[in-house]
Amino acid sequence: MKKELDVILNSTHDAMIAVDIEGKITLFNRAAEVITGFNEEDVLGKPIAEVITSTRLPYVLNSGEPELNQKQPMGNTVIITSRLPVKDEAGKVIGAVAVFRDISEIMDLTDEIYKLKEFHSLLEAIFNSTQDAITVCDEKGIHVLVNPAYSRLTGLARQEIIGKPATADIARGESIHMQVISTKKPVKNARLKVGPHGKEVVADAAPIIVDGHLRGSVGVLHDLTEIKKLNNELMKAKQIIRKLEARYTFDDIIAKDEGMLTAIEKAKEASLTPVTVLLRGESGTGKELFAHAIHNMSNRKYNQFVRVNCAAISQSLLESELFGYEEGAFTGARKGGKIGFFEEAHGGTIFLDEIGEIPISTQAKLLRVLQEKEVIRVGGTNPINIDVRVIAATNLPLEKAIEEGEFREDLYYRLNVFPIFIPPLRERKKDIYPLIIHLIKKFNEEYGRNGEDISPEAMEKLLDYDWPGNVRELQNYIGRAIINLRYHEKYITVDRLPMFFDNDKILMKDRKQKTVIQLQEGNDKSLRAIVEEIERDTIVASLKKNNGNRTLTAKALDVSLRNLYYKIEKYNIEL
Numbered sequence: 418m419k420k421e422l423d424v425i426l427n428s429t430h431d432a433m434i435a436v437d438i439e440g441k442i443t444l445f446n447r448a449a450e451v452i453t454g455f456n457e458e459d460v461l462g463k464p465i466a467e468v469i470t471s472t473r474l475p476y477v478l479n480s481g482e483p484e485l486n487q488k489q490p491m492g493n494t495v496i497i498t499s500r501l502p503v504k505d506e507a508g509k510v511i512g513a514v515a516v517f518r519d520i521s522e523i524m525d526l527t528d529e530i531y532k533l534k535e536f537h538s539l540l541e542a543i544f545n546s547t548q549d550a551i552t553v554c555d556e557k558g559i560h561v562l563v564n565p566a567y568s569r570l571t572g573l574a575r576q577e578i579i580g581k582p583a584t585a586d587i588a589r590g591e592s593i594h595m596q597v598i599s600t601k602k603p604v605k606n607a608r609l610k611v612g613p614h615g616k617e618v619v620a621d622a623a624p625i626i627v628d629g630h631l632r633g634s635v636g637v638l639h640d641l642t643e644i645k646k647l648n649n650e651l652m653k654a655k656q657i658i659r660k661l662e663a664r665y666t667f668d669d670i671i672a673k674d675e676g677m678l679t680a681i682e683k684a685k686e687a688s689l690t691p692v693t694v695l696l697r698g699e700s701g702t703g704k705e706l707f708a709h710a711i712h713n714m715s716n717r718k719y720n721q722f723v724r725v726n727c728a729a730i731s732q733s734l735l736e737s738e739l740f741g742y743e744e745g746a747f748t749g750a751r752k753g754g755k756i757g758f759f760e761e762a763h764g765g766t767i768f769l770d771e772i773g774e775i776p777i778s779t780q781a782k783l784l785r786v787l788q789e790k791e792v793i794r795v796g797g798t799n800p801i802n803i804d805v806r807v808i809a810a811t812n813l814p815l816e817k818a819i820e821e822g823e824f825r826e827d828l829y830y831r832l833n834v835f836p837i838f839i840p841p842l843r844e845r846k847k848d849i850y851p852l853i854i855h856l857i858k859k860f861n862e863e864y865g866r867n868g869e870d871i872s873p874e875a876m877e878k879l880l881d882y883d884w885p886g887n888v889r890e891l892q893n894y895i896g897r898a899i900i901n902l903r904y905h906e907k908y909i910t911v912d913r914l915p916m917f918f919d920n921d922k923i924l925m926k927d928r929k930q931k932t933v934i935q936l937q938e939g940n941d942k943s944l945r946a947i948v949e950e951i952e953r954d955t956i957v958a959s960l961k962k963n964n965g966n967r968t969l970t971a972k973a974l975d976v977s978l979r980n981l982y983y984k985i986e987k988y989n990i991e992l
């Protein structure tokens with residue numbers, strides 16, 4: 418029996434030390450040797466206080482009371498000890514035993530657990546407060562976690578989705594979790610519709626890998642309707658800034674050609690008087706630039722310059738935008754009414770771009786404003802005096818529009834008091850080289866290049882081209898050439914020139930391919946969605962081909978400029 422007890426005593430992980438009534442060591446097991454560093458033979462019979470200075474066994478001998486589960490340091494470790502008196506049958510204390518264990522490893526683990534708990538709480542707070550919708554699936558593709566933003570976005574409560582397969586919240590598109598789980602690779606920018614309301618989202622997902630094993634997938638969804646809304650607001654803000662600023666002066670107009678120099682002289686002359694100016698010229702020739710310069714040289718330069726693109730505003734809104742409206746003038750009218758562009762430009766200049774696009778009914782009202790120098794807001798009766806210089810611009814042959822009954826003759830005469838004709842670039846080739854040098858400097862700054870000039874061979878090619886999009890096209894073209902330059906290159910040489918577009922063919926090819934793809938995929942899109950997609954792609958391609966020039970694009974696609982603006986807004990095209 419003693420042998421068995423010896424084995425037990427020396428194989429247990431609990432350290433044990435026993436002392437007699439005098440405090441001399443009578444038992445010192447293997448675990449006690451490991452923790453204290455002493456050998457049994459060296460300590461047996463010695464007073465415990467000589468071996469372990471901090472011992473409390475003498476107190477237990479004295480008091481006869483046990484001390485249980487006491488934590489205390491011992492050397493570099495921490496131990497947890499229980500000390501018990503040993504009593505004879507009469508209850509007299511005849512010795513004491515200390516049982517203890519090194520708990521420094523457990524303490525380290527406790528520390529680790531505490532830190533993990535802290536981190537967990539931090540993650541939980543982020544998870545619950547972030548505006549990004551987050552969803553987590555396990556490695557089998559079962560939803561295990563979603564945050565409140567996810568429920569707000571998808572309309573699915575936690576309990577409706579947890580435990581369900583990854584595909585359960587998808588209204589349209591492929592599950593990003595399943596893609597991640599099958600490929601172990603992240604997915605970026607996937608467009609999906611989710612939840613019972615088919616909310617449009619852009620989603621990213623990444624695998625959760627623990628010790629080299631896939632444990633699941635975490636997905637983040639961004640509300641696309643919100644992004645679209647913000648984008649629209651940004652576009653509107655940009656439009657407003659553009660409208661309010663007259664950035665250019667005559668110093669910004671680059672010209673060598675005599676025809677162009679004459680136009681500039683005429684414009685300078687006009688800027689010194691309040692005369693109504695009609696700027697004529699093809700799209701991209703610099704009409705807006707002239708309008709800015711005239712305003713900035715006039716005595717109105719410290720007042721507003723308001724640009725109105727008459728083609729970009731829908732016919733139904735144009736009148737109320739130009740002349741303002743009174744409260745309750747129509748359904749949806751803002752409380753308190755709204756002032757129109759003419760009132761906004763009071764004391765300054767209004768630039769009526771694409772004047773040929775004004776509908777005939779609005780033309781009559783515009784004529785009245787120009788004659789009487791007063792506006793009456795839509796839904797109102799009180800005339801409001803305005804002092805506004807008018808600069809109008811068009812790239813349409815207004816005379817032909819008059820013949821066809823689309824433009825009022827009397828308005829034409831009102832506007833055509835001081836016409837300035839800006840020649841197309843193909844008729845002033847002398848301007849091409851100075852414009853290129855000006856543009857190289859501008860784009861060097863923008864793209865961080867060091868271009869200085871253009872080689873004679875490259876120049877020859879550019880002089881041969883017709884530039885149907887005029888300076889705007891040249892500007893975009895040189896921008897692309899500068900991007901093609903290496904950082905150390907100073908010359909735009911022929912091999913750095915971008916291709917000129919022959920896009921009609923490409924466009925047709927693209928259109929056909931696209932249609933076939935849609936059908937081959939057996940996509941369940943409606944005919945309308947397919948047609949709209951093709952329409953959008955076609956407009957984007959044509960706009961690219963025409964360097965963003967709306968007029969040329971409208972012509973190429975055989976739609977009215979107004980219709981094109983409408984579609985650009987409808988499809989949120991930014992070019």
Ligand SMILES: Nc1ncnc2c1ncn2[C@@H]1O[C@H](COP(=O)(O)OP(=O)(O)OP(=O)(O)O)[C@@H](O)[C@H]1O
Binds near residue numbers: 698701707812888889
């Ligand atoms: N002579 C010039 N010197 C420098 N830059 C020019 C010149 N002419 C045009 N540009 C630039 O070319 C671009 C197109 O010019 P602008 O917008 O004034 O043309 P537009 O005739 O008003 O075109 P649209 O009829 O399409 O509105 C602008 O970025 C403008 O700064």
